[in-house]
Amino acid sequence: MGRIIAVANQKGGVGKTTTAINLSSCLAAKEQKVLAIDMDPQGNMTSGLGVEKDNVENTVYDLIIGKAGIEDVLCREVIENLDVLPTNIDLSAAEIEMIGVENKEYILKGEVAKIRKSYDYVIIDCPPSLNMLTINAMTTADSVLVPIQCEYYALEGLSQLIHTIELVQERLNENLKMEGVVFTMYDARTNLSLQVVENVKDNLEQTIYKTIIPRNIRLAEAPSYGMPINLYDPKSSGAESYMLLADEVIHKGEEE
Ligand SMILES: Nc1ncnc2c1ncn2[C@@H]1O[C@H](COP(=O)(O)OP(=O)(O)OP(=O)(O)O)[C@@H](O)[C@H]1O
Numbered sequence: 001m002g003r004i005i006a007v008a009n010q011k012g013g014v015g016k017t018t019t020a021i022n023l024s025s026c027l028a029a030k031e032q033k034v035l036a037i038d039m040d041p042q043g044n045m046t047s048g049l050g051v052e053k054d055n056v057e058n059t060v061y062d063l064i065i066g067k068a069g070i071e072d073v074l075c076r077e078v079i080e081n082l083d084v085l086p087t088n089i090d091l092s093a094a095e096i097e098m099i100g101v102e103n104k105e106y107i108l109k110g111e112v113a114k115i116r117k118s119y120d121y122v123i124i125d126c127p128p129s130l131n132m133l134t135i136n137a138m139t140t141a142d143s144v145l146v147p148i149q150c151e152y153y154a155l156e157g158l159s160q161l162i163h164t165i166e167l168v169q170e171r172l173n174e175n176l177k178m179e180g181v182v183f184t185m186y187d188a189r190t191n192l193s194l195q196v197v198e199n200v201k202d203n204l205e206q207t208i209y210k211t212i213i214p215r216n217i218r219l220a221e222a223p224s225y226g227m228p229i230n231l232y233d234p235k236s237s238g239a240e241s242y243m244l245l246a247d248e249v250i251h252k253g254e255e256e
């Protein structure tokens with residue numbers, strides 16, 4: 001059965017979506033069957049994978065409010081081996097609409113359960129908050145992958161995130177694991193990036209991925225072309241690093 005990985009950090013702009021998009025597409029390029037789920041109303045994962053988010057018939061919003069089944073929301077083979085559950089700003093209303101709904105923490109899980117056997121990996125991009133959409137991602141997931149930006153305040157908010165993951169483990173999803181931490185936007189020209197990496201390694205007991213994602217302008221450009229980095233510029237340092245991250249994720253899964 002496929003592995004479901006939620007990419008989460010309530011801190012904004014740390015590279016969640018960039019990681020979710022490019023890990024998904026690099027896994028797909030390595031012959032893995034992948035489902036990418038966009039749980040952020042910003043819809044950046046959707047558009048970054050080339051889906052026109054405002055022109056799709058159904059979105060994750062319709063799924064969450066029970067208006068559409070998962071098969072009717074799926075955009076199939078957006079890229080070879082990669083399907084997408086698309087999202088747009090409509091999803092921002094779901095939080096309110098879920099109030100009072102029974103088992104609202106498990107809506108996504110129930111839908112994904114219907115199709116997860118078709119996939120090797122399901123990658124979920126979370127919004128920058130610890131809201132009910134993130135909780136839905138964490139009840140669905142087997143593990144949480146946490147991108148950490150190599151900047152001065154890198155560790156800020158991390159203890160809250162780890163606490164949230166522990167609460168979900170205790171109360172909602174006892175199988176949830178910490179997949180690990182991945183450093184993003186590493187700038188080899190500054191000492192700061194190196195210090196952040198060393199500091200986090202010293203202070204964090206979590207698994208840390210060996211692959212460090214460099215700051216690479218091609219990674220920032222690719223979404224405006226609706227392309228993941230391995231298609232936009234396969235020779236870039238960004239593409240090489242996300243390919244290595246995909247290898248690490250695959251090998252980690254084989255060890256378990
Ligand atoms: N390794 C990188 N090199 C250069 N730019 C990057 C890199 N990773 C992310 N970016 C850029 O930094 C910005 C924030 O990245 P991204 O959208 O992936 O973060 P996020 O955590 O998903 O943000 P949000 O919290 O808003 O969802 C984007 O403009 C993105 O293109």
Ligand SMILES: [Mg+2]
Nearest residue numbers: 016017040044
């Ligand atoms: Mg994002």
